[in-house]
Amino acid sequence: MRIELERVSHTFGDGPTPRTVLRDVTLTLTERRIGVIGHNGSGKSTFLRLLNALIVPTSGRVLVDGLDTARDARELRRRIGFLFTDPDAQIIMPTVSEDIAFGLRRSGLSHEQVDARVRDLLVRFGLDAHAGHPAHLLSGGQKQLLALAAVLITEPLALVMDEPTTLLDLRNAAMIGRVVADLDQTVILATHHLDLLAGFDRVLVFHEGRVVADAAPAAAIASYRDLMDGER
Amino acid sequence: MRASSLGLFRPGHSPLHRLRPGTKLLILLVLGAASVVTQHWWWAVAILILGSMLAYRVAGWGVRLWWLQLRPLWMLLAFTAVVHALTSGWQRSVADTGTIVVLVACAALVTLTTPTTALVDTVVRLAAPLSRFGLDPERVGLFLMVGIRCVPLVAGLAQQVREAQIARRATTSTRAFVVPLVVRSLREADALGEALVARGIDD
Numbered sequence: 057m058r059i060e061l062e063r064v065s066h067t068f069g070d071g072p073t074p075r076t077v078l079r080d081v082t083l084t085l086t087e088r089r090i091g092v093i094g095h096n097g098s099g100k101s102t103f104l105r106l107l108n109a110l111i112v113p114t115s116g117r118v119l120v121d122g123l124d125t126a127r128d129a130r131e132l133r134r135r136i137g138f139l140f141t142d143p144d145a146q147i148i149m150p151t152v153s154e155d156i157a158f159g160l161r162r163s164g165l166s167h168e169q170v171d172a173r174v175r176d177l178l179v180r181f182g183l184d185a186h187a188g189h190p191a192h193l194l195s196g197g198q199k200q201l202l203a204l205a206a207v208l209i210t211e212p213l214a215l216v217m218d219e220p221t222t223l224l225d226l227r228n229a230a231m232i233g234r235v236v237a238d239l240d241q242t243v244i245l246a247t248h249h250l251d252l253l254a255g256f257d258r259v260l261v262f263h264e265g266r267v268v269a270d271a272a273p274a275a276a277i278a279s280y281r282d283l284m285d286g287e288r
Numbered sequence: 289m290r291a292s293s294l295g296l297f298r299p300g301h302s303p304l305h306r307l308r309p310g311t312k313l314l315i316l317l318v319l320g321a322a323s324v325v326t327q328h329w330w331w332a333v334a335i336l337i338l339g340s341m342l343a344y345r346v347a348g349w350g351v352r353l354w355w356l357q358l359r360p361l362w363m364l365l366a367f368t369a370v371v372h373a374l375t376s377g378w379q380r381s382v383a384d385t386g387t388i389v390v391l392v393a394c395a396a397l398v399t400l401t402t403p404t405t406a407l408v409d410t411v412v413r414l415a416a417p418l419s420r421f422g423l424d425p426e427r428v429g430l431f432l433m434v435g436i437r438c439v440p441l442v443a444g445l446a447q448q449v450r451e452a453q454i455a456r457r458a459t460t461s462t463r464a465f466v467v468p469l470v471v472r473s474l475r476e477a478d479a480l481g482e483a484l485v486a487r488g489i490d491d
């Protein structure tokens with residue numbers, strides 16, 4: 057998958073207090089594992105939402121395999137799944153298996169095909185014992201697994217994840233980290249859990265809406281730390 | 289029971305579970321229409337209340353679950369009851385408050401005994417003729433589903449806001465309750481909307 061940002065800027069609000077959150081970002085991303093780090097409010101979530109066409113940049117273009125997010129949002133979201141921080145906000149159906157199946161409602165697949173895919177994911181994520189259970193009774197880690205399964209059912213080529221482990225305890229965060237490492241898909245992941253980035257191909261450091269470092273994990277994390285020290 | 293499981297499907301094998309979703313919706317509709325008439329007689333409403341409790345028993349549960357569906361509304365119910373009792377007498381109070389009780393309890397019973405997917409599929413099927421008027425049946429079903437999803441969501445938020453108030457020893461003023469509740473509900477609605485879009489269910 058090839059993601060290109062061409063001179064992308066984004067400003068929220070056009071009233072008396074507009075807020076420019078991304079400034080002139082130009083990037084080409086082709087790696088399989090891309091990390092995104094930076095302070096609170098540095099623009100990480102905004103950047104990720106752009107990739108999935110949840111927002112359109114106020115200037116510049118975002119291209120995913122040549123598709124422009126401003127024009128081909130629907131097709132693009134079929135290729136890129138999005139995992140949010142709070143699994144509770146993404147769980148839509150009451151029971152575990154219904155929620156996983158939800159993304160295929162309009163897919164035109166038969167009941168049997170949908171069921172087969174749901175079963176595969178339930179087994180793969182160790183949720184098969186909970187298939188018929190109310191989704192809200194799962195633990196935090198299981199909920200995030202459910203949310204991930206619900207995204208994977210549509211077989212996206214890439215996954216964008218916005219701090220998928222922030223609300224989890226250390227054990228569950230590590231577990232999600234392992235699951236993410238095993239995914240076949242391209243992953244673009246923002247996080248404050250820096251150890252998740254071990255083994256990533258490339259890490260972007262955002263600061264005040266700009267990419268201020270773009271390197272392998274160790275080097276990127278080092279410049280993120282420098283940034284923090286510089287502010288002291 | 290946590291508010292977040294309010295009205296959510298509970299598996300079972302009762303006659304009510306086995307009834308077709310369309311039939312249950314029809315009964316609910318008839319009950320709604322009938323309430324226009326029955327609310328003139330307090331005793332008819334009283335019978336319906338008892339009937340709704342009985343229906344919970346038939347579904348394999350007790351009066352406790354019946355009450356749990358109504359509890360989030362108790363302030364509204366108490367208010368309606370008192371206002372009617374003072375302005376138009378106790379018969380009217382029983383009839384009007386009771387009608388709300390019956391309809392809420394029965395609507396909750398439908399969602400408690402029917403898997404959401406089955407309910408949504410039924411509504412999508414029933415709404416098929418609407419496509420002639422340019423309405424997308426799938427969207428009608430989705431709308432209903434989001435509605436079902438929002439009841440426990442908002443009830444859960446109400447509980448959280450209430451707890452935060454108690455923790456901070458805030459006043460019991462309505463505004464101190466309603467404002468954070470509305471703000472948080474809107475934020476949740478925003479997140480839910482975004483999740484729907486991200487999962488390919490376009491706006």
Ligand SMILES: Nc1ncnc2c1ncn2[C@@H]1O[C@H](COP(=O)(O)OP(=O)(O)OP(=O)(O)O)[C@@H](O)[C@H]1O
Nearest residue numbers: 068069075077094095096097098099100101102103
């Ligand atoms: N919908 C919006 N409307 C207005 N301002 C927004 C909106 N979304 C984000 N912002 C602002 O944009 C800035 C960047 O937000 P963003 O969510 O991209 O940061 P972030 O790097 O993800 O931060 P965090 O680590 O806290 O998640 C913040 O100052 C935020 O207040």
Ligand SMILES: [Mg+2]
Nearest residue numbers: 100101102218
């Ligand atoms: Mg963020």
